[in-house]
Structures are given as structure tokens and as C-alpha cells.
Amino acid sequence: MNIKELDKKYVASTYGRFDIEIVKGKGSLVYDENGKEYIDLTSGIGVNIFGVCDDKICEAIENQAKTLTHISNLFYTKPCVELAQMLCEKTGMSKVFFSNSGAEANECAIKIARKYAQSKKGEEYFNIITLENSFHGRTLTTLAATGQESFHTLYTPLTDGFVSTKANDLDAFIKLAESTKCAGIMLETVQGEGGVNVLDFDFVKGVEKYAKENDIILIIDEVQTGNGRTGKLYSYMNYGITPDVVSTAKGLAGGLPLGATLMSQKVKDVFNFGDHGSTFGGNPICCASALSVLSRIDDNLLQDVNKKSEYIFSELENAEGVESISGKGLMLGIKAKQDAKRTIKRLQEKGVLCLSAKDKVRLLPPLNIEFSLLQKAVEIIKETLKEEL
Numbered sequence: 261m262n263i264k265e266l267d268k269k270y271v272a273s274t275y276g277r278f279d280i281e282i283v284k285g286k287g288s289l290v291y292d293e294n295g296k297e298y299i300d301l302t303s304g305i306g307v308n309i310f311g312v313c314d315d316k317i318c319e320a321i322e323n324q325a326k327t328l329t330h331i332s333n334l335f336y337t338k339p340c341v342e343l344a345q346m347l348c349e350k351t352g353m354s355k356v357f358f359s360n361s362g363a364e365a366n367e368c369a370i371k372i373a374r375k376y377a378q379s380k381k382g383e384e385y386f387n388i389i390t391l392e393n394s395f396h397g398r399t400l401t402t403l404a405a406t407g408q409e410s411f412h413t414l415y416t417p418l419t420d421g422f423v424s425t426k427a428n429d430l431d432a433f434i435k436l437a438e439s440t441k442c443a444g445i446m447l448e449t450v451q452g453e454g455g456v457n458v459l460d461f462d463f464v465k466g467v468e469k470y471a472k473e474n475d476i477i478l479i480i481d482e483v484q485t486g487n488g489r490t491g492k493l494y495s496y497m498n499y500g501i502t503p504d505v506v507s508t509a510k511g512l513a514g515g516l517p518l519g520a521t522l523m524s525q526k527v528k529d530v531f532n533f534g535d536h537g538s539t540f541g542g543n544p545i546c547c548a549s550a551l552s553v554l555s556r557i558d559d560n561l562l563q564d565v566n567k568k569s570e571y572i573f574s575e576l577e578n579a580e581g582v583e584s585i586s587g588k589g590l591m592l593g594i595k596a597k598q599d600a601k602r603t604i605k606r607l608q609e610k611g612v613l614c615l616s617a618k619d620k621v622r623l624l625p626p627l628n629i630e631f632s633l634l635q636k637a638v639e640i641i642k643e644t645l646k647e648e649l
């Protein structure tokens with residue numbers, strides 16, 4: 261049996277995989293089982309922010325793998341501490357908890373909000389407000405946090421204490437918050453899986469103001485938007501707000517599994533010994549990789565992200581077959597006249613890999629994609645979107 265047949269036989273059928281086996285890659289180019297080359301505008305769903313097998317990341321991983329692979333959080337280890345320090349210095353946050361994924365980073369954020377509110381206001385203050393069309397992960401708690409009904413039906417009962425409200429409707433949010441005993445509010449400033457929806461500036465500012473005035477923990481989910489993706493180190497920085505908790509994962513370690521929950525001064529000591537933990541979280545190899553990634557997300561790189569973003573907007577905004585384009589930085593959604601799934605399939609045939617998000621074609625290219633490759637991919641996208649159906 262070939263790989264595809266073996267996969268169908270032995271791997272849980274939770275993924276509707278594309279009919280492509282990727283065998284290797286370098287930077288923004290990946291190759292399938294027949295040697296066909298693709299320009300990768302998926303970054304492994306926003307993970308490979310410096311592309312596949314980046315030299316500096318590989319070197320950091322290799323060096324750490326030869327020094328110390330894993331030892332557990334019972335001991336001090338240098339990459340973990342250095343990464344926490346770098347995250348705090350670059351964001352102004354005060355402490356970090358490390359885990360292995362976005363869902364876990366959000367679970368940690370939710371625990372912080374609950375513990376803070378319950379010890380300060382009373383045990384009935386456990387509710388978290390999230391937004392409709394959000395996505396916060398696949399655990400039973402983060403599914404409950406995800407404001408999309410379709411995610412709520414399979415595994416009931418989900419964790420109690422989550423309510424969602426319409427994005428960009430500040431009055432509705434305040435009305436809900438007034439009638440809910442709230443521990444926290446959690447949101448993505450650009451909703452990824454929900455369709456690449458950029459939240460309005462005034463809404464985010466208004467939510468921050470309300471949260472501060474009412475001592476409600478403001479959690480920003482930067483799992484997808486974080487680590488340079490939207491043209492700032494973290495997307496909340498586009499709004500000039502100061503969150504209480506920031507969760508991130510995906511691009512953080514540039515290809516290895518690592519989640520981080522950043523805590524502000526206000527909540528940095530909410531956790532005491534034994535309150536939370538993770539066996540793999542803060543693993544030396546993942547942290548060494550993240551140190552390499554984070555040290556390279558500087559003003560130059562972010563400027564370049566914004567330049568590439570402007571280029572894509574200007575090329576596609578008024579292109580034939582395009583209804584609208586949304587997003588920020590290199591996190592973009594194209595609403596086309598054609599069906600998104602069909603467009604993605606056609607693009608694969610022509611050697612360009614893209615994602616979908618609801619009814620949009622979603623682009624999450626590596627942040628350092630060569631401009632010439634980006635140009636080539638954009639030309640192919642334009643040509644495909646104007647094809648006759």
C-alpha cells in the first residue's frame with residue numbers, strides 16, 4: 261500500500277486531507293511525492309513563519325538536541341528561561357507559562373482568569389465571554405470557548421461558563437457583561453478560522469476600557485495572529501491595548517510544538533506551586549527553536565511583512581473575480597466569486613498551496629517568503645480567480 265492508503269487505514273480519519281503527500285521542502289517551496297514543486301502560502305497553518313527547514317532554526321534545534329533534549333520542569337533549564345525573558349522584554353508582560361499548543365495556551369489563560377476572579381470577587385465569577393465566529397481550540401473547554409455552534413454538538417456537555425457575543429457590537433458586549441458574572445473576555449483581534457475578520461479598532465478599545473473598569477481579565481488569543489503574522493510582534497499592538505493575558509503558539513517555535521501564556525503584572529502571581537503544569541511545556545528544543553525565531557522578528561522583518569501585505573492587497577483588491585479581501589499583515593482572506601474549495605484545488609494543480617477559512621481563500625505565507633516567489637504566486641492566484649467556472 262502507498263502512503264495515502266496506509267494513512268486511510270491506520271490514521272484516525274479526522275482530517276479531510278488534500279490529495280498530496282509532501283515529502284520535503286526548503287523555505288517557501290515544498291515538494292510532493294512526484295517531485296512537483298509548490299509555493300507554500302500555508303506555512304503549515306501559520307507555523308513555519310520562516311518557511312520549511314530554515315537554516316538558523318535547524319541549527320538551533322540541532323545544537324540543543326545534542327546538548328539536552330528533555331529533562332522536565334522539575335529542573336531549571338536555560339532555553340526556557342531565556343525565552344520567557346525575551347517574551348517579557350519584547351511585550352512588557354511579566355511572566356510566562358509554557359505548554360505545547362494553542363488550545364493549552366488558552367486553557368492556561370482561562371484558568372488564570374477564573375482563579376483571579378474567583379479569589380477576588382467570589383466563586384460565582386467564572387464566566388468567560390468570547391466572540392461569535394471565534395476559534396480557540398479543540399479541548400472540551402476551548403471548544404466551549406469557540407463561538408461557533410457547529411463545534412458544540414458532538415461532545416456535550418462541554419465545560420460550563422462560556423457565553424459568546426457578536427464581534428464589533430460594543431453595546432451588545434456591555435449588555436452581556438452587565439448581566440454575567442464575568443471572570444474574563446477572550447478574543448482574537450483578527451479571527452482566523454472564523455473567516456479572517458479584523459476586529460474594529462473602537463470595539464477592541466471599548467472592550468479593553470470596560471474590562472479595565474470592571475476588573476475583568478482581558479485575554480487576547482494570539483495563537484494565529486502572533487509572532488509577526490499581522491505586521492506587529494503581536495496583533496494587539498496594532499490596537500494600542502494592554503491585555504492582562506496573551507496566549508500564543510503556532511508560529512512561536514517556527515515549526516515545533518510550543519504554546520505560551522503571557523501574564524501581565526496584574527496576574528503574574530495568580531498561579532502558585534502546583535496550580536498548573538505540563539510535562540513537555542518549555543521543552544529545551546522547542547524553546548531553543550523559539551529563541552531563534554523570536555530574535556529575528558525585528559522592525560526590519562515587520563516592515564517587510566507590511567510591504568508584502570500592501571503588495572497583495574493592491575494586486576488582489578480590484579482583481580477580476582475578487583469580491584473583497586480582508587486581514588492584516590500576512591494573514592489574508594480572499595472572498596472570491598468562485599467557490600473557495602474549488603479555487604484551492606485549481607491553485608494546487610498550478611503549484612500554489614493555500615488554505616480556506618469559512619468561504620474565503622486564506623493566505624498565511626512564510627513571513628520571509630522571497631518577493632519573487634510571492635509575485636509568482638499572486639499572478640497565479642489572479643489568473644485562477646478570473647477563470648470561467
Ligand SMILES: *Cc1c(COP(=O)(O)O)cnc(C)c1O
Pocket residue numbers: 360361362363364366395396397398448452453481482483484485509510
Ligand atoms: C489554531 C488556533 C488555536 C488552537 O491551536 P492548537 O495548537 O491547534 O491547539 C487556538 N486559537 C486560535 C486563534 C487558533 O488559530
